[in-house]
Amino acid sequence: MPHDDIEILEERRNQVFRKGEGAAEIACGKRSAAGSVSQRACVFCGSRVVLYPIADALHVVHGPIGCAAYTWDIRGAHSSGPQLHRNSFSTDLQEKDVIFGGEKKLAAALRELIAACSPKAAFVYSTCITGLIGDDVDAVCKTISKEAGIPVIPVESPGFSGTKKDGYRAACEAIYKLIGTGDISGISPHSINLLGEFNIAGETWIMKDYFRRIGIQVVSCISGDGRVDEIRRCHGAKLNLVQCSGSMTHLAKRLNDEYGIPFQRISFFGIEDTAAAIYGAAGVFGDPEIESRARDLVKQELLKIQPELRRYRKILKGKKAAIYVGGAFKAFSLVRALRSLGMRTVLVGSQTGNPQDYEQLKELCDPGTVIVDDSNPLELAKFCLEKDVDLFIGGVKERPIAYKLGIGFCDHNHERKEALAGFEGMLNFAKEVHASVMSPVWNYVPRRANRKQERMAA
Amino acid sequence: MLDLATPTISERSALKINPAKTCQPIGAMYAALGIHSCMPHSHGSQGCCAYHRSHLTRHFKEPVAATTSSFTEGASVFGGMANLQQALINIFSIYNPEVVAVHTTCLSEVIGDDIPTIIKKAREEGKIPEGKTVIHANTPSFVGSNVTGYSNMCVGIVNYLAEKTGESTDAINIFPGWLDPSDMRELKRLADELGVKYTLCPDTSDVLDLPQTGVYEMYPKGGTPVEAIKRMGDAIKTVALGEFTAHPAAQKLNDKCGVPFEALDAPIGLTNTDLYIDALRRIAEVDVPASIDAERGRLLDVIQDIGQYFHEVPVAIFGDPDHVVAMTRFAIELGLKPKYIFSGATGRAFENRVNAILDGRFPDAIVKQQGDLFELHERIKADPVKLILGNTYGKHIGRAENIPLVRFGFPILDRVGHRLFPTVGYRGAMHLVEKISDALLDQRDRTCPEEWFELVQ
Numbered sequence: 001m002p003h004d005d006i007e008i009l010e011e012r013r014n015q016v017f018r019k020g021e022g023a024a025e026i027a028c029g030k031r032s033a034a035g036s037v038s039q040r041a042c043v044f045c046g047s048r049v050v051l052y053p054i055a056d057a058l059h060v061v062h063g064p065i066g067c068a069a070y071t072w073d074i075r076g077a078h079s080s081g082p083q084l085h086r087n088s089f090s091t092d093l094q095e096k097d098v099i100f101g102g103e104k105k106l107a108a109a110l111r112e113l114i115a116a117c118s119p120k121a122a123f124v125y126s127t128c129i130t131g132l133i134g135d136d137v138d139a140v141c142k143t144i145s146k147e148a149g150i151p152v153i154p155v156e157s158p159g160f161s162g163t164k165k166d167g168y169r170a171a172c173e174a175i176y177k178l179i180g181t182g183d184i185s186g187i188s189p190h191s192i193n194l195l196g197e198f199n200i201a202g203e204t205w206i207m208k209d210y211f212r213r214i215g216i217q218v219v220s221c222i223s224g225d226g227r228v229d230e231i232r233r234c235h236g237a238k239l240n241l242v243q244c245s246g247s248m249t250h251l252a253k254r255l256n257d258e259y260g261i262p263f264q265r266i267s268f269f270g271i272e273d274t275a276a277a278i279y280g281a282a283g284v285f286g287d288p289e290i291e292s293r294a295r296d297l298v299k300q301e302l303l304k305i306q307p308e309l310r311r312y313r314k315i316l317k318g319k320k321a322a323i324y325v326g327g328a329f330k331a332f333s334l335v336r337a338l339r340s341l342g343m344r345t346v347l348v349g350s351q352t353g354n355p356q357d358y359e360q361l362k363e364l365c366d367p368g369t370v371i372v373d374d375s376n377p378l379e380l381a382k383f384c385l386e387k388d389v390d391l392f393i394g395g396v397k398e399r400p401i402a403y404k405l406g407i408g409f410c411d412h413n414h415e416r417k418e419a420l421a422g423f424e425g426m427l428n429f430a431k432e433v434h435a436s437v438m439s440p441v442w443n444y445v446p447r448r449a450n451r452k453q454e455r456m457a458a
Numbered sequence: 459m460l461d462l463a464t465p466t467i468s469e470r471s472a473l474k475i476n477p478a479k480t481c482q483p484i485g486a487m488y489a490a491l492g493i494h495s496c497m498p499h500s501h502g503s504q505g506c507c508a509y510h511r512s513h514l515t516r517h518f519k520e521p522v523a524a525t526t527s528s529f530t531e532g533a534s535v536f537g538g539m540a541n542l543q544q545a546l547i548n549i550f551s552i553y554n555p556e557v558v559a560v561h562t563t564c565l566s567e568v569i570g571d572d573i574p575t576i577i578k579k580a581r582e583e584g585k586i587p588e589g590k591t592v593i594h595a596n597t598p599s600f601v602g603s604n605v606t607g608y609s610n611m612c613v614g615i616v617n618y619l620a621e622k623t624g625e626s627t628d629a630i631n632i633f634p635g636w637l638d639p640s641d642m643r644e645l646k647r648l649a650d651e652l653g654v655k656y657t658l659c660p661d662t663s664d665v666l667d668l669p670q671t672g673v674y675e676m677y678p679k680g681g682t683p684v685e686a687i688k689r690m691g692d693a694i695k696t697v698a699l700g701e702f703t704a705h706p707a708a709q710k711l712n713d714k715c716g717v718p719f720e721a722l723d724a725p726i727g728l729t730n731t732d733l734y735i736d737a738l739r740r741i742a743e744v745d746v747p748a749s750i751d752a753e754r755g756r757l758l759d760v761i762q763d764i765g766q767y768f769h770e771v772p773v774a775i776f777g778d779p780d781h782v783v784a785m786t787r788f789a790i791e792l793g794l795k796p797k798y799i800f801s802g803a804t805g806r807a808f809e810n811r812v813n814a815i816l817d818g819r820f821p822d823a824i825v826k827q828q829g830d831l832f833e834l835h836e837r838i839k840a841d842p843v844k845l846i847l848g849n850t851y852g853k854h855i856g857r858a859e860n861i862p863l864v865r866f867g868f869p870i871l872d873r874v875g876h877r878l879f880p881t882v883g884y885r886g887a888m889h890l891v892e893k894i895s896d897a898l899l900d901q902r903d904r905t906c907p908e909e910w911f912e913l914v915q
Binding site: 042064068069073098109113116129378399 | 462468474477480503504506510511512522524530531541542544545548552564565598599600603668670671673675802832
């Protein structure tokens with residue numbers, strides 16, 4: 001089907017917006033239209049990605065094999081210690097379990113696993129099936145928890161019970177059950193938790209290093225390189241920094257309401273946002289020494305990366321980018337980070353943004369930028385060609401679409417292989433963007449080759 | 459790296475650790491992509507569809523489009539009829555495929571949605587445009603595995619589409635079973651070389667192995683056209699390549715249209731390819747051209763050249779049953795010693811089939827259906843092998859035990875070769891010989907004592 005023939009699904013008209021055309025509010029937070037090739041996933045997926053990096057916990061998926069198989073070791077959420085989280089544990093429900101119930105099987109699975117692995121805690125994910133056949137997962141968890149003497153926490157994540165966002169919320173609730181159960185003595189008055197940071201490609205380690213250098217203790221990172229005991233005492237921290245706001249704002253709010261811990265939405269993507277995050281945190285404690293160390297750190301790190309960044313900027317200036325990511329807050333950072341590389345964002349969208357997010361995006365973007373919520377491959381392809389982009393930033397399902405169109409690609413999702421957070425992350429980002437946008441292969445793909453011919457003809 | 463296993467084989471009653479299979483719907487989605495201009499449709503929660511698309515994309519490195527009924531709490535209580543009907547309207551109006559292939563999920567199966575009735579109703583109410591086709595397969599995730607789902611969709615394709623008019627097409631049907639697009643391309647090349655008239659179904663070549671064209675096409679040129687599938691009922695005979703992913707569709711076609719079939723294994727390795735070529739030759743009454751003889755000769759030649767390094771090398775083979783069955787036979791042909799032969803699939807049929815191939819020659823071999831990679835790892839720790847043949851999930855065991863892994867089967871999430879080079883046919887076998895010998899010799903070069911490190915092998 002030629003791309004210019006593609007229409008926008010009638011039901012989706014309000015989920016697409018062009019900056020500069022009217023003031024209509026973008027419709028979002030809707031369920032996907034039945035029959036659309038949505039890039040979105042389910043409640044279970046939301047819970048699984050958030051909790052997955054807690055490395056010394058068992059993660060048992062109570063359902064048919066698929067839910068566990070597709071989420072087995074797919075996320076480069078690194079652990080500096082235990083690797084337990086990278087295994088795939090499934091009750092592999094069969095027909096007879098669907099008929100007679102899977103509670104006994106779940107209890108047996110938990111007993112066997114806890115005996116074999118001695119985990120610090122266990123998370124038990126419910127799936128569509130367990131939601132439907134009515135297994136009392138809570139009761140099983142309670143029994144096993146009492147027997148084994150470790151927290152065994154049910155995660156309310158039947159796939160159909162909402163959107164991926166509801167899965168994030170269920171994960172936050174599960175984590176919340178751990179919080180407040182650990183000893184908080186010895187925690188520094190200058191201390192924080194990192195929320196919604198998953199240590200993809202080791203990014204948590206970069207952030208932790210910054211805070212160590214400026215004299216701020218990171219009590220817990222939830223959930224990157226996460227440990228159960230750290231989470232249990234995270235209520236002793238004085239401030240929460242929320243990186244992936246889509247997934248963890250709920251937890252931050254609860255910690256604010258019930259423990260009085262304030263939170264800041266931050267982002268460690270891009271120079272401006274990273275510096276703002278560090279200054280923001282440093283400023284909270286009213287300690288001039290921390291603030292001064294923060295200034296020094298930012299200065300040092302910038303000096304390290306700027307010469308190379310300038311080189312990339314020179315080459316990338318004027319190139320056009322499309323962004324399609326899970327959460328909108330990351331999109332803001334990416335628009336700014338691309339701008340600092342001299343690039344323009346001409347298409348931007350997210351799977352799970354809320355109305356405020358999209359308002360903010362509208363303000364941030366240049367006129368003519370297309371803004372989409374919950375898009376699909378045809379729409380994305382159409383806008384990419386219409387806007388003639390040089391780079392697409394997205395996840396696993398978008399990569400081959402970009403390549404088919406002859407467009408460079410940068411994975412800013414679970415499958416990124418280079419740390420993109422912090423100052424060195426900005427340099428890595430620039431390198432990746434440069435490697436993809438300037439790859440020699442584009443000289444040979446039809447889209448560019450034609451352009452060259454057109455230029456010569458003109 | 460995952461290294462949880464110990465050398466004792468743990469007794470587990472209720473648990474899979476690191477599965478060697480996945481669920482039915484992804485197989486149905488893959489099979490449906492082998493129909494020309496077909497939109498696979500997942501009747502269930504949004505996540506299933508997203509997971510299957512991501513997983514297939516990781517393996518094929520191609521865009522995979524599929525739609526979902528996007529179940530809600532409401533649908534899970536009141537049934538998914540409204541969702542599926544709305545989905546059909548939306549799919550045809552915006553994505554305009556020729557065929558929509560609906561598969562169920564655990565959710566819609568437990569709710570008990572009656573798909574044929576919903577499709578019938580949609581057609582009566584004019585929600586399916588004239589000339590368009592909707593087919594379905596039941597693929598409950600809590601029964602069987604990904605290969606069952608593939609097979610069920612193939613049966614569904616036959617069930618809905620194949621017709622018998624009585625006017626023979628003089629063609630042979632080929633059900634390839636679950637193979638990569640590169641393999642399907644090779645099966646067709648061999649049939650062309652023989653000068654045989656055939657219909658391959660499903661056919662994912664030119665769907666999931668596309669060249670760079672600068673265009674994203676939701677329905678590329680490949681896939682078996684509906685018209686061709688219809689005519690499969692008038693073929694002279696069917697060749698079905700794989701007990702678990704191809705034979706059931708051939709059986710169905712026999713039952714429905716009276717087309718007899720030959721039940722073979724996937725044509726991986728020397729004998730299995732011989733059987734494929736021979737079946738086509740006999741049925742079509744053609745001579746095998748010298749070019750194919752020469753390919754076979756070159757395969758034999760390379761096995762002779764390098765076979766000394768294969769002799770009695772203990773090997774673990776795991777993956778989907780048709781792949782493992784065929785690969786076990788090839789491993790024996792190469793002189794390797796099958797030691798652990800694992801599939802995640804359910805049913806004794808797998809064990810029986812492999813044991814028939816082993817034929818008592820490898821009394822220590824452990825053959826296991828419903829196995830998982832944790833147990834395979836335990837067994838390898840207790841009694842190691844020197845080579846692993848299986849999908850990407852074997853890389854943890856390979857690293858933990860310092861054993862080379864030759865990637866083979868589904869899924870391969872971390873390499874690109876399977877997209878380009880077949881494993882079927884004599885050429886595929888040559889390619890496998892190269893990969894296996896490279897792996898064994900690279901390992902030897904990396905790890906042997908200095909005095910044993912040699913230039914010439």
